[in-house]
Amino acid sequence: MSIPNIISIFRILLIPLFIYTFVTGTGDGRIIYPIIIFIISGISDVLDGYIARTYHMETKLGAVLDPLADKLMLITALICFAVYDYIPYWIVILVALKELFMTGGGIIAYQRGIVNRANAWGKMATFLFHISIVMFLVSKTLAFLLLIVSIVISFSALFTYVRLTLEQKKKMDGPA
Template sequence: MNIPNVLTLIRFFLIPFFILVFFSTTNNSLLYSILIFLTAGFTDILDGYLARKYNLITKWGIVMDPLADKLMLITVLTCLVIKNYIPLWVLLIIIFKELAMIVGGTLLYNKDMVIPSNTFGKLSTFLFYISIFTLTFNEILGKLLIYISVISALIAFVNYLVLYNRKLKN
């Protein structure tokens, strides 16, 4: 297992750690849990950089890296909904989008095809990180940015659907 794949595994392990901190009674638990979320984001950037720079891209990493991102994002959004920071519809839209992408990715993977992440997906993920971080300091602006992030996620989803259809036709 190479370093980028280890960083992806670390992101999987950060998910339960985020939950524990988020629901703890510690002062500033929201801030501390968001710092864990940002750490996960940093490991995502780092593993992608290392994989591309040193040609350490693996089929496992292509599949597991976005899965770790999806699980982390859904976990964070679920926690934010439970504590009423954001409305439930945000979570439901993202869960639907992510489940559709997992199903589509699995179908392609079984046909020995993979659609790697692209600029639209990365931008959407980045916007979620910024909006969730902002939410810790400014709830109104954070919610507005989350709504923009949802729109961005839907645009990324449409883009992936186009790529998915192209792959199936080839």
């Protein structure tokens, strides 16, 4: 197993620790320790991608594990924040539905020979989601606003993926 894949698995294994520290934490500890874990996950996300690209260690498994780890950690964090009233539940539902749609669409596209790599909107949304979660240490209001911006940008990424997929499908189908 490649080092980037091991790092992605490590990120997935951080999720129960994130939940545990969030649920058992009190006072400032309820949010500080989970956010430290979230930061470690974010840094290791950058690290596994860098190693995979730099040392040509990209694998099909990694192409699944890396975004899966991102999505699971993000949804977990949002659920925890909603359960403890930091954010409304509709945010969790909206982001989860969008991620399910993108994942399902990605699987269908892949089965048809269409592969879309991460685009700038998606990378920006992921970055802003991470920053918004960390911002809860500083200001709940600012973090919430940044979270809304992240959601808007993530939907821009979704629309870009849909457009690119349809364009690729049209090319594959040939002239009508």
